[in-house]
Amino acid sequence: MSDQSSNQKKTNQFTIIKDDPNDGHDGYGIGSISLENMSSVIIDPNEDRAFVDMGAMHARSEVERRVKFQNDPDVVKDGKSYWIVWVTVEKGEIGPYFAGVAGSEIVVDRKIKRAYKSMPEHVKHMEKSLKGNIMVEHMDNHSKQLLRDFLADFEGGDMWKNSTDELKNALAA
Template identity: 25%
Template structure:
């Protein structure tokens, strides 16, 4: 089973609000955690020059990102916040586009525990939810009700 390298810690609470933040990326059929995205250094972003307009990316491939946060719940550490973000990459030309202000705002919302997946297709929400449930069932079991409900998976 894949080890989920989340940035959350089970002990030693600190003032660092970003400690429980992770990034899940969806590139075609591939869903994976890449915490490098927190600092704009995901494996998809490295070596990419970001431009000011999507029109400047001729063969843009859409990558869906999701900021995910962890927080201690009644039963232990669990998923709490989830907010989407978008990347468009042309790997051949080594250029890409992203709305940085939207990424930062959604990152902040996820850190504060907000969940809004309304911009995602239902099938994508379900796929990401199944992925999260599979790789870390303990975090899924301890997730907030809002988090679990947003992914439209059957509740236990």
């Protein structure tokens, strides 16, 4: 039982900012993108839940496993929608906060073991999140509420309290 609870705790952690790997170094690697302060939050509106799943960084999240991705969304027209929300954490004057948040849809049909997601959209949303943008206007209200509740409750809510009004307003019901 304790193993299960410790595993649960490990998977529900945001990646907090690490030192800049390029500090003091010139040359190779300069200008590369670091994903060290980005985490992926899965929103499952079908089960009313939200959780951190770092497997999404490599298309191996809980909802992406054991399905074959298709380029045509019509293949999964009977599938269930999920959101992979790319959340970037920065450290401000009063502590860490949710700086960038961008949601990308994924549709999964478990019956036929097929799924659809737009890889260019996911990459674009990851980049937008890294740049501190808030992109959730295309998400349904129920999913935004699940995300809001998850972020507001995460580890006592301090990162939510430290976050911008733009984020809070974008996720307001």
